[in-house]
Amino acid sequence: MTTQNKSGRARLHLIVVGRVQGVGFRFSAYDEAKELALAGWVRNIASGEVEIIAEGSRENLQMLAAWAHLGPPSAHVTAVREEWGDVTGEFSEFRIR
Template identity: 85%
Template sequence: MTTQKQAGRARLHLIISGRVQGVGFRFSAYDEAKDLALAGWVRNIPGGEVEIVAEGSKENLQMLAAWAHLGPPAAHVTEVREDWLDSTGEFTEFRIR
């Protein structure tokens, strides 16, 4: 990717707490990220949380973060921790881990 393409891009690390495992959160996050043209991954964490690392346009990452506060219908999100970082360009697609 060129430097110009990297401009306006960012990396977002999310930890989502609440009833977020066993409710289709990862699959919904995958669909949301794909719709927003983001790259990265989503996974369950042993402590019962869901972790998302995504890269793309800041605007689309903000939409993903807003979605994460709600999640899919069966989820009950109690907390979302957001960490904004510089884009690394290491991902070519979005995956469920």
């Protein structure tokens, strides 16, 4: 499994579990990702979880993952599933879906 290319950039797929919908999680994740200069998206999924796909520097992605374990103050995160991969370059910015 390759988790980083020569440029130090990577892709991170997160599924955030807990009380994470209806608490401003997506908007807070958006702000966090923009602050960390990451590209990708965040969305609610039908299972009640939040999904994030982000690309950028491995260091900044690790900071996003650490943030996701806490979320905004109104959220209650019980688990975060992380999957690392190679950057695809398909995103030009970070969006809320």
